[in-house]
Amino acid sequence: MRTVRPRGRCRRAVLGGLAALLAVSAHAGAQTPEGRHVYERHCAVCHGPKGDGNGEAAARLTTKPADLTAGRYKFRSTPSGALPTDEDLLRTVTRGVRGTAMVPQTHLSQAERQLVVGYLKRLSPRFAEPVPPAVEVPPAPAITPDLLARGARVYRASGCPECHGDGGKGDGPSARKGMKDARDLPIVPADLTRQPLKRGSAPEETWKSIALGLDGTPMPSYADALDPADIWALVLFLESLVPQERRHPEDRLLPGEEVLGDQIERQHREGR
Template identity: 25%
Template sequence: MLNRFVAQNFLSAPANASPWLLLVCLLAGLAGCEQVQSDFVFNEKTQELLPEAEVKVKNTLVSSFGSPAQPTIPAFFPVDRGQITLEIADFDPEKPTELLIEPVETDVDLVGKKLQFLFDPEDQFDVTMEAIEEELPDPIAELDGITIAAYDAESGKLTLSKALPDLELIEPGLELAANPNYKLHQGQFLYEQHCQHCHGVSGSGDGPTARYMEPKPRDYRKGIFKFTSTGSRDHVSTADLKHIIVEGIPGTYMPSFKLLSDESLDLIVNYVKFLAMRGETEGMLNVEVGLDFNKKVLADELEGVTDPKEIEEITTEFKEDMNEFLEVDYPEIAFFGQLDLADAWIEADNEDAIVYASVPQTDPYGPSAADPSLTSIENGRILYLGKDAQCASCHGDGGKGDGFQTRQLQKRREGGDFTVPGLHDDWYNPLKPRDLTSDIYRGGRRPIDVFRRIYVGIKGTPMPAFGGKSLTDQQIWDVVNYVMYLPHEDTMPIPKLPKAEASESPAVSSIE
């Protein structure tokens, strides 16, 4: 077992890995021999809810996302979870254990496969809520666990493992999913092999080797990924995630996985998205429920109350309000909250979510498109040091990552100051601004990659978005050119325009 883990982690390391990275890979192998928790963990905010609310949130997460051994996800989330798609051709309610399906194009073995009915999500929710209101069995719940007992390819007849409930939504044209979530199973296996020792079972960035690493492995549960091609308010795209896994993140312990097959890479990307969606769902529920019904809220209600009878009255009324909320409001909040999250992930894969420069990159040594009296690099330096961009406040006048913000106590979102001077990310980890003279670009070294870092900021960090705000696209290209010039500043003076060229039109070069 030890040799297998060590080999996997050394093979995962990039060819130019530092000795320290290789040591961490070795520690990952050693940690792989320890007993590793194999269930999803719930975050601390869930555990701060009142017991009844905590159980409700946990049940929602288990129902929607399963476990590492049996991962599942609602079909409306944009994850390639894997399934054999079938379509009902005919259904006779008098024969509730039979379905006729349209011809299946490929020769597949359907017998024994789990069957899922792909109803419109809102129609399915309405059926469940109506059953609850009328205190009747939920016909949607009765569909759980149905498998295909037999299949006749010639007639298209499916024989089911149990009878279907009386449900109007079951009709010709309805799509079915046989063997749903099988790609999530495959993705979980690959994630466990290649990612879990750093990112943890739940994607919380707390794998057994995480304590040896700085910066810390990404915690997926907020749904925030730093380096994206999408807008500042958009989720990460599927292509962005794959790019990170293929290329790695230079200057960190995140290696390149170029040696994996394209199929394996896609499976890992899907599973990472799955973990992020599960984590975001939990976070959304914590906000919606915890705003009124966590332990601290009740403690605040009881603060200063000493009479036992009054304490009991306040507690009883508080729990009655909570139980009414959980019964009446919570189901709709949980369902539509997940639909909204799914929509946000869908939007991130739309072409219009991707950030492109509105103008080509200016030639670094030619006239600036923003100020033709200067070279692009010259103007970039002025912007870098100036008040509109204020790059130097974090990155320092010389780009060494030693700006004055690194020596000041910063504010926490919930109030008060951090105890350690300097910047912090959304996970409260200390964050050193990039040393721009190192020639290492974590989010990609193409000019368009650096443009996007400035235009949309770096999500989850204090690096703000400048695009469409304090800087024009032409100015951003000047800053890009200056930033990419900084590693060579000691050996190459800042280029200046001859006086005759200062008024000429700016030259451009390829964005890529």
């Protein structure tokens, strides 16, 4: 009987393919159980064992935990409707969502946070889709009176007061009627006169919220409607609405949902 052996380039390709397959299997094998373990220990209490947002603590929270099975993320650096990048997910896990029970997970190591990001992507079949590259935020312009006046004009012309109110306090006509998110849960427009906002206090993050929208909420993407310079004028105008006494330090928990979220996570972690 004659044995057929792969020859030359063909053999190298087969061996290379096998090696890659083994590497991927080993990576997945190492990542999934550990990522799942981190998730179950630190995240499932709010987001639920299946990731559907129905964890045992969800009923105690005003802002309901995200449904991670939907694959719809508010805080992205990618266009509206697209999946977030790994860096986006890592950032949300690390820095949390301000004003909500999703507190910064800095008690986890960087490696643990990366593992849980890998696990999050297994909770929604949407992650089989390709993730577009992150949109680059252009550099901020210098603040001038003209720029702020332009930002104020953009604010009015873009319909922002309908939800956020004339003064940016989140009390526009639509807000007073009561608004709903894509899960039909009540949602309140951001009070833009205090910081941090959900995404933090960095102007670059507010630029992303306006340009890319917050998927699953009434906040649309303005990428097609406004040019990047108009968005910067708007961001810096909004910054000018925040008095010093309404700027909470980034590194301290906000009273209310953040403190509650921290307590829930600690109790769950310590098995109480």
